[in-house]
Amino acid sequence: MARHLITSAIPYINGIKHLGNLVGSQLPADLFARYLRARGHEVMFICATDEHGTPAELAAAKAGKPVAEYCAEMHEVQAGIARGFRLSFDHFGRSSSARNRVLTQYFARVLGEQGLIAEKSEKQFFSIDDNRFLPDRYIEGTCPNCGYERARGDQCENCTKQLDPTDLINPRSAISGSTNLELRETKHLYLRQKSLRDDIRNWITSKTDWPVLTTSIALKWLDDGDGLQDRGITRDLKWGVPAQFEGAPWHGMEGKVFYVWFDAPIEYIAATAEWADANGKTDADWQRWWRTDEGADDVTYTEFMGKDNVPFHTLSFPATLIGVNRAGGAQWKMVDYIKSFNYLNYDGGQFSTSQGRGVFMDQALSILPPDYWRWWLLSHAPESADSEFTWENFQTSVNKDLADVLGNFVSRITKFCRSKFGEALPEGGTWGEREEALVIELTTRIRAYEAFMEEKEVRKAAAELRAIWVAGNEYLQSAAPWTVFKTDTAQAAMQTRLALNLTRLYAVLAEPFIPDASATMLAALKTEDRSWPDDLRTALTTLPAGHAFETPDVLFRKIADEEREEWQKRFSGIRS
């Protein structure tokens, strides 16, 4: 019995995420959380929406709504889709919550008191017509290097040259197109990460069991070029956590907010506090997950994210926590393991939110139930390298694995039993060599499955689970109760009873991957016994002779070629 804190990278608020986002963080995190719960561990699984920043303000303006209202609505939309995919968050929070505002300001204050925050003055473009400062990438102009007329202030997309907004010829606002810009002096806070470089490096290098993908990205940022740079943690915006507050160790930050990447990871903690608020718990109840001085010592904390999020989770957020812990007051839990993922590509190119390319979460649910997506995405998770979604692969994988191997197993044994013995587990017969051999094989495979799940080796766990399903079909095929029935009814009864117990076992083992089908299987077997198969002999005799069941409908219908072709066409275009 252990305590596991699990967080998934928090999705940005301005729209519905695509399947690549889902498989890179929320879905594998959910798999892990469900598995650990099934094993009887205490789990706190946290996610949230990341709501601050310029993109949210602009999206709200485009929708003609106040930004707070827009975020509240989009949060509900994303929460609904998460439920649709059966993501089992203990809490799905909001980075715009009061809890996050308080915590973010608290962390900033302590960092300031520790001398880890510097004030810097700099010049930034202010758009008079938009009445706002413009982030680098929201300024467009002519590239001084290649003459491309739509270069962005951070980089020219045409010649890839890195730019400073002031380099641009004829700069204009990307929001309104206005050229009525002026450079204004503005003051910002910087997190002095540079001074924490050695602490961060020591911490990273102590994590010898992390995926190379995670540590190599972190070390690269630590050491490349001039090494880790101090990072601006405030912005000239209205929508965010106010940077000037009572007790702040600085002045003159009125009208400024913390940068979205400063408050977003703090939301992991805040969302746990939101969980406590929403469930009538006390501060101590959430602090025992995050405060090592308040009982979080025995917590194992695992983060899930796509590779683009790694720098923030290996450098900026740890820098914040190291700095605050240094103050000697509250001691905050740092991550124990970061599971990072590569990208999922779509049919020969990239998924793209901005271009609307690929399949988005709401669209996916509108054409097929969540288990189909969960199974395909997890069994093809981009762990060792980028992987690719194609409709053909999706169709054959899902039809073969779910419909033929698992679904048909359940179908054939329940229907066979119903026609020969009726809808209750039949009595009689004794185990022989074939059954003993099955116990040995399943024991080996289930122990391997457990190991892969604990190591968060998602694809390998999926492959092992599938092999466990196949073992059931092999058993039935060689036992052939339909033939045995003709000469030895009792023996056929034993074989049937065993196979129906296998069905319960499959429901328990597969629950982290395909929770809906798992629930359907248990309901059909009229049992709520989800006990984990520590001992296979026990697991395969859990349902006794005489136990009634219901023959379920088809568990997974197959995807037809015509459907696949239609979807292929429908999703090849651009989402509006």
Add this chain to the structure above:
RNA sequence: GGCUAGGUAGCUCAGCAGGUUAGAGCACGUGACUCAUAAUCACGGGGUCGGGGGUUCGAGUCCCCCCCUCGCCA
């Protein structure tokens, strides 16, 4: 240009403290079975492990060079 990861059967991938005839799933072929969602099970064909050198008794597995893909950074 620098760096990370990768280039293994038609497809998706595993393998690598270096060691007998290189593995899995899908696809393909043959057979078995008929309980089942035209499902299942068995067997089989198929790879000069990106290319070239080197170390070694022996190299997808280590070293060097080159080519290609993806990403990050400059």
